Amino acid sequence: xxxxxxxxxxxxxxxLKSEPQDAMPSVTMxxxxxxxxxxxxxxxxxxxxxxxxxxxxxxxxxSQLEHEAIVALIVDYNMKTxxxxxxxxxxxxxxxFSWMGNGQPLTxxxxxxxxxxxxxxxxxxxxxxxxxxxxxxxxxxxxxxTDEHYFVCEE
Ligand SMILES: [Ca+2]
Numbered sequence: 001x002x003x004x005x006x007x008x009x010x011x012x013x014x015x016l017k018s019e020p021q022d023a024m025p026s027v028t029m030x031x032x033x034x035x036x037x038x039x040x041x042x043x044x045x046x047x048x049x050x051x052x053x054x055x056x057x058x059x060x061x062x063s064q065l066e067h068e069a070i071v072a073l074i075v076d077y078n079m080k081t082x083x084x085x086x087x088x089x090x091x092x093x094x095x096x097f098s099w100m101g102n103g104q105p106l107t108x109x110x111x112x113x114x115x116x117x118x119x120x121x122x123x124x125x126x127x128x129x130x131x132x133x134x135x136x137x138x139x140x141x142x143x144x145x146t147d148e149h150y151f152v153c154e155e
Contacts, residue, residue: 019054021153027073034059034070037151038079044124047085047151048100058087059152060099063108070127070152071138080129080138085151088125088140095119097142101154112139127152 026035035056037047048058061067074080087101097116098105112130116122124145127138 021054021056021155024153025073025077027069029066029069032066032154034066034073035153035155036073036077036079036084037153038077041148041150042085043148044085044089044145044151047149047153048087051101051151051153054153056153056155057101058085059154060087060101060104061108061110062099062104064110067108067110067138074127074138079150083129083143083149084127085149086125086127086140088142089123089145090116090119090142091123091145094123097125110138110140112141115140116142118142 020039021035024035024037024039026033037050042050044058051058059070061070071080074082074084087099088097088106089100090097091100092098095116096105112128116125122142122144124143125140126143126149128141129138130141
């Protein structure tokens, strides 16, 4: 009887651990794993809520290495013409961008030329393939938080 209960408990634990992110494209870094939210498009707030619901955060990109790993993942999935929310925003202080995912100010940055613009109106940070040309390269720009895009979570 005890063995049967143990098996049932283990099955239930494994069922609980089967999260959507297991089926989402991901890349593992030294200290974090980036996971592409490509099942649906969402505004920035919904993207953040989805990541948190699944035990993750909306992604904070803290180095060139992390940025390039995410870009490579997006390119691998032929999604380089799509846009992806990351956790950068200036909702607390207009013009003063920080990561909602970890509370830190932006240190590494990869803004497109003239971005961030529309300070006070466009307050959330998107990964963007502007003028991508032949190079597999994505830039950051600030955009309207209520627009719907794919997104990047991290855990
Ligand atoms: Ca902008």
